[in-house]
Amino acid sequence: MDRRTQGAVILSLLIIVSVAPGVVSTSGTSIQAADPTVLDSCTVVTEPGSYVLDADIETATAGVCIEIRADDVVFDGQNNLLDGLRPPTQAGLTIGIRVTNATNVTVRNVRLAEWDDGIAFDNSSNGVVSGLVAEETGAAISATNSTNVSVGESSLRDGGVAISFDQVRGGEIADVFARNNSISGITLDQSRRVAIRNVTAIANTSFGPMFFRRRPAALGIGISDSRNVTVTGVNVTENIGGVSMTNTTDSEITDCTASRNGFGIRLVRSSDETLDGCTLTENDLGLAVVQSRRVNVTEFTVESNELGIDLFVSENVSVAESTVTDSSRVGLVVERADYNEFRDVTVEGTTAESALDGISAGILLDNATRNEFTNAAVSDNENWAVFAVQGGTNVFEQSVFGTMRFSFRLRNVALDAADAESAPENDPVESVVPLEVAATQPDSVLNVTLREPLGAANETVTSDETETPDSEGDTEAEETTTTESGPDTERETTDTSNG
Template sequence: MVVVEKRRAVADIVEHPRAFVLVAVALVGLAGCGLSPAPEGAATDAQGPQPVDSCTTITEPGRYALTGDIADSEADTCIRIRSDDVVLAGRDHRVDGVGAFGTAGVVVRPDGGGPLENVTVRNVTVTGWDDGVRYVRVVDGAVVGTTTADNRVGLSLLNARDNRVADNVARDNRLRGVSLLEASANNTVVNNTAIDNALFGIHVVEGGARNNTLAGNTASNNEFGIAVVGAHGNTVTGNTAAGNRIAGVWLVAARDNRVARNAVSDQFYGVFLSDRSGGNAVADNVAASNAVGIRLRSSDGNRIADNTVRSSGDTAVLLISSDDNAVVGNVGSDNARGISVVRSAGNSLANNSISVSESGPGSGES
């Protein structure tokens, strides 16, 4: 029977060659258009992301997308992500709470002891929570293009490593805009805007928060623009801090950090090192129109080099109870005072050219 069927098939081809060619061409064309069946269990782009229209817990890998706003939620946590390899796309929708203590809008956190990997949250607005977006023990993830507003804390990473925090807006939060806490290390915080937060714009705290890079961010109209508290080995570079009430960049009990090429203006202190901050490099920054351009208090062994300090209402560079610092190669003009050293010893002042305004009390060149 098999031989007979084969012969019939060959005969059909011989008798109707044109029909056979047309069918063959059509099948090849369909295969070329990507319409061949997908392997069993494989996801395809045609399937699209899984819709999310209410508070939920995500426990499987995949792509998810908000389909609308979630408003006035009274949930303890609205969206929980508990799986590796997840993308949550907000599509510019809002996850909104009622401001209750202890609540959170979006939390990415493993159920077990190990970390979560490769989780991205993007393009969502999170408002009205105790914590807006929180990553806990997440590695190789990303938070991109979110807005966190009117929370206690906007966006925070805890014990999170090798994540990218980029192009987010954190504004009008009651405590902090963006925070890296505990052992959060090797993260990149880039091109974010932290504005009008009650205390900190961008905040890196605790000894385990190491080797993070803060670059190209804007921190304005906060109490402190960028604060590095008890954290070591971080890089703060190319940021703009303007109009913060106390300091543009503040290091407290922080060691071996690099603060470079930042623009700090219109606050009480441009760059402020305090309370046993040592071994830090403050270089190539522009401090303009602050009361004090660069201030050290109880901070030893730092290098303050090649900064431009101008239009300081009180003092360009001020050292108080700070020993063994190198203040070299700094320039500036139109400051009320140049370099002042008070109750300090062993400091090296060399090759600075910081002039004072004509109405200033004295020369600052050294």
């Protein structure tokens, strides 16, 4: 065969491959004929190719209706229905479509109802689901011990779990609507490198009491024992719990909205997490960080929750550039939590409609030590701006209370901004320090550095007397003193009690 003939043969082969329709495998060779295989009943797929469902399959009695055991398969339901029997009439799970030990399988445009599992991937890779509508199904989509599984553009409702990933390595869940599922919207367990984006999870609830620091019965999105998970652009509304991460690391939640849930976002025993740009409104608890460390929270808007933010037994948590407003119990709780940092945080408008352990305040420091607040703004909170009890020393640097900017160190002290009009009329000083202080423990300490009132200059500032119980249980009044170093310098005030 001369070179001209060889070139003609090669060119002909290239033309044939380029125009041949069908699915192409990863090797680049054609693996199917032009026309898809038409299915009208439950079956087992053992060959690569394209398959279409051309009619509904109703009240299927098979344990598994469509079983896919081949690589490089596309199953298109053409919006037809696979309807099972639930509860099943036989022992074992009923499954609408099962993909087992297969690679490059796509399932799209199908409706599923009344299965234990709608679509199940087991020990498979590169699976894709899109255009699924599932109702009254135990788990609409599940993937177990699989790699690179992607779910998109699906509506999953009125079942048990919308999507369940267990031991999945790599994948994406995007543009999914999960509503009214009794267990959870989306769950990830022992998985890594999974992205969840543009998901709406609404009214995934079940009966039973909800406790802030225990795993609830139903979640919008629940992630456990996983790492490198990203959650972005999600909306979780009216679930028992919004977004929960338990035993996770190196993960993030960004640009999310959580409203009218038992809690908006909760982290439990997690580390090295990033939370950014979320809005939490009208939840029982906005943000909970429990037994976690190295968590960075930035640009959060936490509004009209019972409790705004709760740090419990956590350390090295940073909350920055965030606002906590109109909480009905406490705005910010730091309980048994040490070495945390709060920067440019606003806590205002706590209404004290109810109390937490008998306390209502903008900021509650309960058995907390060495937490630092920088440039905090605390105002218009009923009862107390800051209530510290049973703890060590905490520091506020250049923080605004009412009309004054203070830097202070406190231990077991409650304080609040007072009205300037509360100064005695015959007081020879121009004004008093607009601050109310009370001891919460016998060893209370408050060291204060004052700056000028906001919007004013060159005013003399002093403070009221503070009553502090002594170690014998009596009350000892100590006068707070002020030293002034000049019109442009800070004025230092120190108030210490016994101990």
